[in-house]
Amino acid sequence: MTKMQELVPNKVNQISFANKKFAVTFEPAKINFPEYDQMAQTVDQIANEYANWEVKPERIKESKAVRADLNRLKTGINRVKIDISKQADAPVTEFKRNIKVLLDKINATSSKIDQGIKQLEDKEKADRHSINIRYIAKLADVSGIDPNQIEYDSKWDLKTTRFETIDKSINQQIQILVAKQLEFEENVKAVKLQAQTLGLPESHWINELTSKSLSTVLQEMTAYKKDVAAIAKKQAETKQKEQKDLKKQGKYLVDPETGEVKEKLYDFSLEFYGVTSYQMDQLKRFIKDMGIKAGNAHTLKRR
Structure with missing residues (x-):
């Protein structure tokens, strides 16, 4: 690469690449809650007041009212917590979103180059495979062997082989x-x-x-x-x-x-041509085993 350097921060608050330095500052979120202790005491008083509350048939209406008050108190406190947290997280969320936009652009360019490299490597691998197949066919033909009998090793297609x-x-x-x-x-x-x-x-x-x-x-x-x-x-x-x-x-x-x-x-007569001794012996044995009476034409006429 001619323009890009290491794509890693060389300082906590600085990112350097393309011969440039880009500052990033961060200040921890600070939330002022000076009256927390007083609020905690108030919540403790309420919790202690109802800690031993006993629900009875004659107090069911009053119990439901107490429950509603406690739920409203809890909801109100939680809502404030969520609002403050969102405000504190807003800079971080925006920072992440901005960085993602930059990374997506880099990834798109990198992916396109990666795809081109892969296509070229695949073509080179396919070309090596074709060369190997032709070479196998040549050697097999000389030896009188079916090239399909050669077990192909996938490692032969690698550039490093x-x-x-x-x-x-x-x-x-x-x-x-x-x-x-x-x-x-x-x-x-x-x-x-x-x-x-x-x-x-x-x-x-x-x-x-x-x-x-x-x-x-x-x-x-x-x-x-x-x-x-x-x-x-x-x-x-x-x-x-x-x-x-x-x-x-x-x-x-x-x-x-x-x-x-x-x-x-x-009664019939046959003539045999080009009979071997072995075939003749086999034929005689068959005739004998089958109990067939045989003889020459003169013998047959006398019969």
């Missing part, structure tokens, strides 16, 4: 994310291999890796395969038992007791 600190924090997060991504990709390969080995669809189990460890997923895949195999075996055994009790009549299987047709028999 050094770029080296921001860069170090971002790169540490990227290193961790890259390691996790590589680990996930390896886990996916393991799940795919396990799915191929067990003959299970892989998409569900790959999704399970997002919330479970690889060992847990592999164990669940094995357990699931066993459960499915057990259920299939039980169903096949039940079906075979049911069909075993049926009687063949031409192209139908019928219930020997009721004569009800339960199944229709079909």
Whole structure:
């Protein structure tokens, strides 16, 4: 500041700023009440006179009159007190009002400047944020990482935060994310291999890796395969038992007791292309478990 000095009084009765001195004098209010002692004696006499006043039915009217006189006396004394106090306080009230007018003018100017400073600082903070976001996107793109996975620290927007600190924090997060991504990709390969080995669809189990460890997923895949195999075996055994009790009549299987047709028999041939050994073994096992009779075209013709 070029014109303003410290905005504090350097003396009890002086305020200095803008290279000027402004005097303020104060004289304590003085109230002359020379006959206070006489009035106090009079009040004491009245108080003592009615100190033992007893309200009785036959004195109710007189008691009310005494009460009214005492209330009028109290009101009159209190009114004088209020009037004198207002007169004594008038200079102080006016002084406060005048100072408030001055302070309001200074506050209005200060607030306007403060608002401008805040707007500028907010813009600078927003610009720093945009620069940081672009920098994060650049590093993430090079590393093959989704920039949204980077946890943003609000301290990075502060003017006092050094770029080296921001860069170090971002790169540490990227290193961790890259390691996790590589680990996930390896886990996916393991799940795919396990799915191929067990003959299970892989998409569900790959999704399970997002919330479970690889060992847990592999164990669940094995357990699931066993459960499915057990259920299939039980169903096949039940079906075979049911069909075993049926009687063949031409192209139908019928219930020997009721004569009800339960199944229709079909003869058909299939050709398979590009079948792996594993798939062939699985197919043979299924045919055997289901009790299906199979053979080549020559065998089928003889049947």
